[in-house]
Amino acid sequence: MLSRVAQNIYWMARYVERAEDTARIINVNTNLLLDLPRNMTFGWLPLIFIVGAEKLFFEKDPNRLADENAVVKFLIGDSENPGSIISSLASARENLRTTRDTVPQEAWEQINGLYIYARDHVPTRRGRFEFLRRVIHGAQQINGMLAGSMSRTAAYDFVWLGRFLERADMTTRILDVRSANLLSRTDQTATLKQTQEQSGQTQVAAVEREEQNPFESIQWMSVLKSLSAYQMYRQQVRLRVGGPDVLKFLLQDESFPRAVSFCLKQLEICLRELPKNAAPLATIDALKQRLNAAEVPKLADAGLHEFIDQFQVGLGELHDRIAATYFMH
Amino acid sequence: MTIEWQQYAAPGFYDELIGDATGPRPAARALCEYLASLSDEELRERKTAAELAILVMGITFTVYTEGGSIDRAWPFDIVPRIIPKREWDRAEAGLKQRVQALNLFIDDLYHEQKIIGDGVVPAEVLAQSVNFRPQCIGANPRHGVWAHICGSDLVRDNDGTLYVLEDNLRVPSGVSYMLENRVVTKRVFPELFEHQRIQPVDDYTLRLYDMLASLSPRPGDHPTVVVLTPGIYNSAYFEHSYLAQQMGVELVEGNDLEVGDDDSVYMRTIEGLERVDVIYRRIDDLFMDPEVFHPDSALGVPGLMRAWRKGKVALANAPGAGVADDKVVYAFVPDIIKYYLDQDPLIPNVPSYLCMREQDRKYVLANLDKLVVKPANESGGYGMLVGPHATSADRKRFAKLIQSDPRNYMAQPTLALSTSPTLCDECMEPRHVDLRPFILSGPTTYVTTGGLTRVALRKGSLVVNSSQGGGSKDTWIVDTEGF
Numbered sequence: 001m002l003s004r005v006a007q008n009i010y011w012m013a014r015y016v017e018r019a020e021d022t023a024r025i026i027n028v029n030t031n032l033l034l035d036l037p038r039n040m041t042f043g044w045l046p047l048i049f050i051v052g053a054e055k056l057f058f059e060k061d062p063n064r065l066a067d068e069n070a071v072v073k074f075l076i077g078d079s080e081n082p083g084s085i086i087s088s089l090a091s092a093r094e095n096l097r098t099t100r101d102t103v104p105q106e107a108w109e110q111i112n113g114l115y116i117y118a119r120d121h122v123p124t125r126r127g128r129f130e131f132l133r134r135v136i137h138g139a140q141q142i143n144g145m146l147a148g149s150m151s152r153t154a155a156y157d158f159v160w161l162g163r164f165l166e167r168a169d170m171t172t173r174i175l176d177v178r179s180a181n182l183l184s185r186t187d188q189t190a191t192l193k194q195t196q197e198q199s200g201q202t203q204v205a206a207v208e209r210e211e212q213n214p215f216e217s218i219q220w221m222s223v224l225k226s227l228s229a230y231q232m233y234r235q236q237v238r239l240r241v242g243g244p245d246v247l248k249f250l251l252q253d254e255s256f257p258r259a260v261s262f263c264l265k266q267l268e269i270c271l272r273e274l275p276k277n278a279a280p281l282a283t284i285d286a287l288k289q290r291l292n293a294a295e296v297p298k299l300a301d302a303g304l305h306e307f308i309d310q311f312q313v314g315l316g317e318l319h320d321r322i323a324a325t326y327f328m329h
Numbered sequence: 330m331t332i333e334w335q336q337y338a339a340p341g342f343y344d345e346l347i348g349d350a351t352g353p354r355p356a357a358r359a360l361c362e363y364l365a366s367l368s369d370e371e372l373r374e375r376k377t378a379a380e381l382a383i384l385v386m387g388i389t390f391t392v393y394t395e396g397g398s399i400d401r402a403w404p405f406d407i408v409p410r411i412i413p414k415r416e417w418d419r420a421e422a423g424l425k426q427r428v429q430a431l432n433l434f435i436d437d438l439y440h441e442q443k444i445i446g447d448g449v450v451p452a453e454v455l456a457q458s459v460n461f462r463p464q465c466i467g468a469n470p471r472h473g474v475w476a477h478i479c480g481s482d483l484v485r486d487n488d489g490t491l492y493v494l495e496d497n498l499r500v501p502s503g504v505s506y507m508l509e510n511r512v513v514t515k516r517v518f519p520e521l522f523e524h525q526r527i528q529p530v531d532d533y534t535l536r537l538y539d540m541l542a543s544l545s546p547r548p549g550d551h552p553t554v555v556v557l558t559p560g561i562y563n564s565a566y567f568e569h570s571y572l573a574q575q576m577g578v579e580l581v582e583g584n585d586l587e588v589g590d591d592d593s594v595y596m597r598t599i600e601g602l603e604r605v606d607v608i609y610r611r612i613d614d615l616f617m618d619p620e621v622f623h624p625d626s627a628l629g630v631p632g633l634m635r636a637w638r639k640g641k642v643a644l645a646n647a648p649g650a651g652v653a654d655d656k657v658v659y660a661f662v663p664d665i666i667k668y669y670l671d672q673d674p675l676i677p678n679v680p681s682y683l684c685m686r687e688q689d690r691k692y693v694l695a696n697l698d699k700l701v702v703k704p705a706n707e708s709g710g711y712g713m714l715v716g717p718h719a720t721s722a723d724r725k726r727f728a729k730l731i732q733s734d735p736r737n738y739m740a741q742p743t744l745a746l747s748t749s750p751t752l753c754d755e756c757m758e759p760r761h762v763d764l765r766p767f768i769l770s771g772p773t774t775y776v777t778t779g780g781l782t783r784v785a786l787r788k789g790s791l792v793v794n795s796s797q798g799g800g801s802k803d804t805w806i807v808d809t810e811g812f
Contacts, residue, residue, distance in 0.1 A: 002585050003597040098561050101574040105386070154599060275600045326599040 001154045005102055007327040008095040009155055012103075013162030015092035016111065019085045019118075020139035021170030022075055023132040025050065028177055028226035030128075035218045044071035050176045051075065051083050069125075076131070077122035085135055086122070089115040104149040107142060114138035157270040161322060164270075168263035169315045171227065172308045175250060178223050220246040227258045243300040251291060260311075264288050267318070280321040287314045332365045332372075332757050337750060339759035343489045345410050345749040356413040356807040359525055363518075364408065364757075375517045376752060379407045382513045388506070388567070403506060404800030407517055410749045410762055410782040414528065414808040420483065420491055420766070421776045423675030426666060428479050428768045431496065431653045433669040435475040438652055439465050449668050450661050453685065457736045458652055459706050460499075462614060464621050465649035468638055471544050472772055476653065477645040478537070478609075479768045480504070483676070483780075485747035492679045492744070494763065496662070498646060498654035500611050504767045505568040506801055507781040508533060508575075514803040526808040528778040533767070534575035537609075540771035541576075544643035545606040552606035554578045555596065557586070559612050559628045569611050581605075583612070588632030594642040607643045608633075614648050656705045656739050657683055680742060684735040693740040694731065697724045700740040702731070715791065717743055746791055749802065751784055761785045763793050764804065779804035 029047055045066035048057045057074060058064055078084045082091070093115045100108050117138070123131035143163070150156045220241050224230040233241070233249050236256070253259040268284050271277045290311065299307055334352055346357040353361035364372070380402070388403040412420075437444050438461065444450050455461055480501030482494040511530050515522055538554065545552030558569035560582050573580035585596050586605065595602035610617060616626040618633040636642045652658070660681040666674045682689040682700070693700060702714040714727045731738045748759035766780030782802040783793035793799040 001599050002579055002581060003599055004582065004585050005579075006599045101570045101580050 001158075003327050005099045006154065006158045007323075008099045009102060010158045010162040010322070010327075012092045012095040012099075012111075013159045014166040015088040015095065016139050016142055017163045017166035018083065018170065019088040019092070019114075020136050021167065021174070022051070022083065022085050022088065023135040024226045025170070025174055025177060026072060026075055026128075027132055028174055028223055031222040031226065032177070032219055035222060044068050046177065047071055047075065050173050053081060053083055056081060072125075072128065076128075086118050089118050089135075102155050104145065106149065107145045110138070110142045110145055114142070154274060157273050158326075160266055160270045164263040164266040165315060165319060165322075167258060168260045168267075169312055171250060171258055171260050171263070172311055172315075174223065174227060175247065176305060176308050178219060216243060217241045223250070229256060229258060232256050244297040247300050247304070248296045251294065251296065261288075261291060264291065274326070276325055279325055280318060283314070283318045283321050287311070287318065290314065331368055332361075334361055334365060337757055337759070339748040341487060342745055342759065342761075343485055343487050343747040344759055345412075345485070345747055345762065346408075347750065354411075354413075356809050357411045360409065360411060360521060360805075363521060372752065376407055379405060379513050379517045382516050383509075386509065386512070388509045388513075403509070404786060404795070405510060405513060406751045406760075406784055406786070406800055406802045407514070408750050408752055408757070409514060409803040409805045410764075410784075411805045411807050412764075412779060414526075414806050415810070416491075417779065417806045420676060423493075424481055424766060424768050424776050425774045426670065426672060426675055427481065427493065427496070427662065428476065428770055428774060430666040430669045431479070431498065431662070432474050432476055432770060434665045435498075435647075435650055435653050436473050437669075439468060439475075439649060444665070444668055447668070449664050450658075451685075453736065454657055454661070455652075458655055458658070460614070460649070460651035460655055462649035462652070464634060464638075465647070468647070468649075469640075470647045471546075471643060472770075474770045475647040475650040477540060477544070477647070477770050479770070480765050480780075481768065483764045483766065484679070484744055487745040487747070489747075491676055493662070493676050494679055495656065495659060496654060497765075499613060499651040500565075500646070501765070501767065502565040502568050502611075503765050503781040503783075504533060504777070505571040507765075507767070507777065507779075507804070509571075510781070510801055510803040528806040528808065530778050530804075533777055534572065536769055536775050537572070538576045538578070540769045540775070541607045541609055541643075541645055543771045544645060546640050546643060547604075547606055553596075553604060554607040554609065555581045555586075555605055557581055557583070557608050557610040557612055557630075559583075559616070563611070565611065572609070583626075583628045583630050586630045586633075588630060588636050592632070592636050592639050592641050594630070594633065594636050605642060607645065609645050614651060617644075617648060656681075656703050657685070657736065660739060679744065682740045684731050684738040684740070689740075690731065690735055693738075694728055696740075697727060699743060701743050702727055702738055702740045705737045705739065715743065743791075749782070749784065751786070751802075753786075753788075758788070760788070761791050761793070762802070779806045 476498040480497040556573040594605045615622040621634040684690045704712045746761040751760040769775040782804040
């Protein structure tokens with residue numbers, strides 16, 4: 001298989017996944033904000049940091065207001081932001097256009113159609129949910145089409161490499177949204193007390209409820225639902241929805257297809273099918289070790305953001321190894 | 330209102346399907362009767378079905394605009410053009426004869442140039458040819474063949490004679506549309522294929538692959554064949570991708586290939602470098618190898634000519650084959666056939682006036698309002714003067730061009746191109762057509778059954794090029810004998 005074609009297919013899959021997961025990130029933040037009391041939110045700015053686009057966002061105007069409207073527009077329809085949904089779909093389409101002979105015709109039609117839909121329907125606030133739903137479904141349809149009509153040869157391995165590397169990265173980013181919106185426990189309890197004092201409740205009641213922050217499980221449920229993970233979580237974990245368990249599930253579960261551990265396993269399976277795989281496999285090994293060694297209950301309390309940051313650097317290294325092995329000579 | 334063939338008329342032109350007073354020609358009778366049996370609504374449904382099929386199959390061609398290039402759906406007319414098999418057999422023999430002679434001619438030009446020495450083709454034709462490549466002198470491509478894939482354009486005048494209008498020996502395109510047109514027509518009129526002997530066209534890509542494989546410098550069953558494209562912005566990219574897909578070979582760009590220290594060509598794959606044996610290149614000569622031709626070409630592969638000259642890789646068509654793809658050389662083809670094969674041409678040329686000949690030039694300048702003037706080396710219908718439709722300013726401009734560079738111009742009478750019934754806004758109207766068959770030359774010669782019929786969709790227009798408002802039709806070679 002040609003290196004250029006492998007590279008194009010890999011990026012096509014990454015961009016489709018990125019469009020889908022960006023839609024999921026916007027969804028999770030929308031839902032989180034709806035569930036939190038107004039004075040407890042950090043709003044929309046964290047999303048800019050989470051997708052790593054702060055430089056670009058503030059490039060023209062350092063004092064730009066990062067409100068819902070500006071951030072969502074930037075993430076969905078800004079063609080100058082290469083990570084926006086519209087740019088991701090355009091890039092997926094361009095990558096596939098040059099390799100139309102490798103991928104089944106119907107998949108090209110799907111990607112082309114999804115791009116045209118997104119380009120023509122950049123949503124208003126009210127239409128946003130439906131738009132994001134269509135993007136997520138469209139991406140899933142593309143995945144299904146490829147799964148159902150592509151031979152399991154090297155080309156398909158590169159689809160999977162692109163998809164699962166991007167997904168592992170984006171799942172960690174979605175978890176990061178949660179950590180950004182979660183005040184540290186003490187801060188949150190303080191805010192809670194304040195809220196309750198204002199509403200005339202006694203301080204004692206507030207202290208008693210410190211162990212069971214009522215917002216916390218709701219927030220984690222939102223995260224699960226944004227990743228279509230709620231049902232699977234309930235079936236597998238069978239515990240009340242709590243921070244450490246959800247984190248453990250989304251980071252370390254090997255059977256849920258959006259969990260980071262599952263993604264790493266898929267990457268490993270694909271790489272085993274490909275030639276000259278020693279270097280990328282070694283990187284995967286290191287990432288798996290780091291993931292399994294993570295003390296999740298502690299992370300839930302503090303240090304999640306730092307852990308995720310480091311892990312994303314590791315995923316970046318994996319990409320570099322794959323590129324050096326298969327795309328460059 | 331269903332179709333009434335009695336009311337269909339193409340006065341002054343030869344119509345491919347309908348004879349003058351006699352109604353449908355024998356080979357077209359079944360089709361015409363069938364079309365007349367359809368209601369307007371049924372006919373409309375078939376047309377919509379065809380448009381849908383083209384959209385869904387993604388049959389496109391690329392048009393350049395200021396805003397970038399865009400894919401356009403391929404304009405297609407559902408009414409096929411029909412040629413009786415007996416007539417086609419003769420055309421096929423004529424095309425084989427022609428391409429065989431042209432290949433001998435090219436090989437001669439890059440070796441002893443006997444035809445010039447013998448005074449059959451004047452030396453100045455060669456001296457001023459922009460497609461002659463001195464870098465190819467002495468090269469010996471396999472089977473002595475240079476133009477492996479040729480697309481010759483056939484037209485019919487009002488007396489019914491088929492002529493060769495031009496030969497495309499560089500990178501002729503259109504064959505993918507010929508194949509797709511048949512797929513669409515089978516979807517739209519399946520019943521017609523059940524009851525008639527319509528000759529199949531589908532084996533072209535198999536033949537193409539076999540021919541390409543036969544060029545491999547390394548003996549073996551599985552030579553590595555690739556299609557080399559300039560990339561997605563080329564107007565024929567759809568075809569490049571289609572042919573690669575149909576042959577099951579890689580579609581490569583210049584950057585995917587490199588020439589190694591051993592002068593062999595390699596492609597960059599995920600497993601490392603893989604040797605390439607045969608390149609079906611869809612890039613013009615001058616962009617193929619920056620070491621030899623345009624040094625700033627980013628489309629080509631440095632060292633490719635070296636590899637080819639050393640016989641490490643086969644190129645189809647061979648570099649330099651375009652020397653015979655020249656409208657002035659065209660005028661000599663009857664002489665070329667006679668010279669190499671000692672035969673009379675089976676398909677005539679359109680009478681041509683060469684401006685390099687003084688007498689011809691005088692005639693051309695005096696009759697610019699009646700003639701079509703063509704530059705020697707343009708394709709796609711560009712740079713032409715269609716005398717009867719031109720303004721006097723255009724004619725004056727051409728008179729100057731001809732006088733300053735006579736070798737570069739030739740002229741032909743304006744042909745009354747034949748017509749074929751075409752569905753226009755629910756009514757059948759005559760539109761002008763031509764035909765581009767494709768000829769493959771390797772150890773043997775193969776001609777497509779029929780070819781790509783191009784149709785000028787605008788009323789009265791003679792321009793069939795897709796970039797200028799042309800469309801196409803399926804072409805049926807129908808065997809009426811034994812029925």
